[in-house]
Amino acid sequence: MRLLLLLSAFFASIVTSSAQDQHLTKPKLVVGLVIDQMRWDYLYRYNSLYGDNGFKRLLNEGFSCENTMVPYVPTYTAPGHTCIYTGSVPAINGMIGNNWFDRNTNKNIYCTDDSTVSTVGSNTEEGKMSPDNLWVTTITDELRLSNNFKSKVIGIALKDRASILPAGHTANAAYWFDDKAGKWISSTYYMKTLPAWVGDFNTKDLPGAYMSKDWNTLLPTDKYDVSTADDEPYENNIKGEKTVTFPHKLSSIGNDNKFSSFKTTPFANTFTLDFAKAAIENEKLGSNNVTDFLAISISSTDYIGHAFGPNSVEIEDTYLRLDKDIAGFLEYLDATIGKGNYLVFLSADHGAAHVPAFLNDHKIPAGTFSEEVLTKELNMVIETTFGLKNIVQDLQNYQVYLNINEIQKSGKDVNAVKALVIQTLKQKPYIVNAFNTDEIGQVTIAEPLKTRIINGYNSKRSGDIEFVIKPAYFEGGNKGTTHGLWNPYDAHIPLVWFGWKIPHGKLNSETYMTDIAPTIAALLQIQMPNGCVGKVITEVVK
Numbered sequence: 001m002r003l004l005l006l007l008s009a010f011f012a013s014i015v016t017s018s019a020q021d022q023h024l025t026k027p028k029l030v031v032g033l034v035i036d037q038m039r040w041d042y043l044y045r046y047n048s049l050y051g052d053n054g055f056k057r058l059l060n061e062g063f064s065c066e067n068t069m070v071p072y073v074p075t076y077t078a079p080g081h082t083c084i085y086t087g088s089v090p091a092i093n094g095m096i097g098n099n100w101f102d103r104n105t106n107k108n109i110y111c112t113d114d115s116t117v118s119t120v121g122s123n124t125e126e127g128k129m130s131p132d133n134l135w136v137t138t139i140t141d142e143l144r145l146s147n148n149f150k151s152k153v154i155g156i157a158l159k160d161r162a163s164i165l166p167a168g169h170t171a172n173a174a175y176w177f178d179d180k181a182g183k184w185i186s187s188t189y190y191m192k193t194l195p196a197w198v199g200d201f202n203t204k205d206l207p208g209a210y211m212s213k214d215w216n217t218l219l220p221t222d223k224y225d226v227s228t229a230d231d232e233p234y235e236n237n238i239k240g241e242k243t244v245t246f247p248h249k250l251s252s253i254g255n256d257n258k259f260s261s262f263k264t265t266p267f268a269n270t271f272t273l274d275f276a277k278a279a280i281e282n283e284k285l286g287s288n289n290v291t292d293f294l295a296i297s298i299s300s301t302d303y304i305g306h307a308f309g310p311n312s313v314e315i316e317d318t319y320l321r322l323d324k325d326i327a328g329f330l331e332y333l334d335a336t337i338g339k340g341n342y343l344v345f346l347s348a349d350h351g352a353a354h355v356p357a358f359l360n361d362h363k364i365p366a367g368t369f370s371e372e373v374l375t376k377e378l379n380m381v382i383e384t385t386f387g388l389k390n391i392v393q394d395l396q397n398y399q400v401y402l403n404i405n406e407i408q409k410s411g412k413d414v415n416a417v418k419a420l421v422i423q424t425l426k427q428k429p430y431i432v433n434a435f436n437t438d439e440i441g442q443v444t445i446a447e448p449l450k451t452r453i454i455n456g457y458n459s460k461r462s463g464d465i466e467f468v469i470k471p472a473y474f475e476g477g478n479k480g481t482t483h484g485l486w487n488p489y490d491a492h493i494p495l496v497w498f499g500w501k502i503p504h505g506k507l508n509s510e511t512y513m514t515d516i517a518p519t520i521a522a523l524l525q526i527q528m529p530n531g532c533v534g535k536v537i538t539e540v541v542k
Helices: 002-024 055-061 077-086 139-146 160-167 196-203 206-211 258-262 267-282 300-308 313-336 356-361 371-386 404-410 414-426 437-442 449-456 513-524
Strands: 029-035 063-069 099-102 107-110 153-157 173-178 183-187 292-298 342-347 367-369 392-396 399-402 431-436 465-469 473-475 495-499 505-512
Touching: 029 077, 029 160, 029 313, 055 313, 055 495, 063 513, 077 139, 077 160, 077 513, 099 392, 139 153, 139 292, 139 513, 153 160, 153 267, 160 173, 160 292, 173 267, 183 196, 196 267, 206 258, 206 267, 258 267, 267 292, 267 300, 267 313, 300 313, 313 342, 342 513, 356 367, 367 371, 371 392, 371 414, 399 414, 404 414, 414 431, 414 465, 431 437, 437 449, 437 465, 449 465, 495 513, 505 513
Parallel strands: 029 292, 029 342, 063 505, 153 173, 153 292, 367 473
Antiparallel strands: 063 495, 099 107, 173 183, 342 495, 392 399, 399 465, 431 465
16 A cells, blocks of 8 residues: 555656646747838738738737737837837837937937947948947847856847847847848857858858849739739839839849848848748757747838838738748748747837828828928027027937037027927927927826837937827828838737747737737746836736
């Protein structure tokens, strides 16, 4: 009897130990797949033409947070990628835009500029980049910290900021595309020389091969019936082309524009994912005894979206091709890492507005304005009233930067100058409100916009005055589109979880971009990033 009890206890301990081991098991590889400028509705807009193994597979087998919102303004690439990987907002992480005006140097700062490092992989200045301007840790940093830097973390994107910021401060590598040299490069922040496999990949000159062929539609043009006609006067051409219609004669684009124009083709998405596969293979990601992390951003969707707009045949064709690329990438992960052994999340850094001219054609109010023209007008009004020249030092991110030192030196009233600027802004038909940024707490503005403005304001980097414009209006020209605002077309993004221990389902209640990093932290049982303000999406981690 005693022997039977001992055996029972022994087998029970094995079962318990097994259950605990299973509970502590982590994915071999986490893949972040951020689609630059992907509006949430693209998940479904082209659904009838998607295959079964790309976006549909993610939705049919994964978990979709259907109402994920960006909880700050402005909605740009650098803040978006930063928020996804930090769970933080610009007020805390410092990444208030792709660019901002620095009062200490009186210069514009690019988000990842770093003059202390050098380019690795080419002879250009395109590699003088690092995450130094980012104030907080990323989920990729926290993964490395959790196991004494045993995990490998690599960032990959055509855009430097979309590779560097997700990869974090402690990454093993970040790679981005040098459109002057046509190569993947990095910086001395990460390494002294490129790994041999990156050099071998660059030697293939795949961008040159892609640009030797033309871009035609994947399907017969009559299949693209949720897009406008191919030839629209409000579309921009690919640099080096003379028309905006298919077929896009990439082969006729000269060498001066070849590699920069390559970014505005769907083939650059294929190129990015092929490079990601090469990274997995050569860096042996997912074959360690700890979790590795590959942060990928698909950038060409943004370049193409800016040029042609959400209703174009070009953007539809791009997403149909990307659907095939994603299907192939998932198939590759199945074969190399193993089904159920990897975790993928798909999201976006922001969406995009419809082209105003397209909306106007359909009697919907929309329009654009020029920051340059507005800056000149504000300076003229200030000079006329106070006798002060060029007091508006910069206007960007829907904020006005004033030369406060010059106003004070002149003996003029700073508050009076600010009041004049605010009054002038409010007189513009496209501006609905303007206010001092340090007084947003007292301004009467509807939620959720007020909270998003507060989340986006950083006292060390933001401007002195912020203004709010009408829906469907933005700063820009008469062709193409952009993003940057709080409205759903810019702030409603996809968020789909897939793979390791992810239940199938969907959630329609509101979640936020800030919730991605803490949810990953919960899944991996590691600490949240140190500036994180998001919450775990409990439905994903059940």
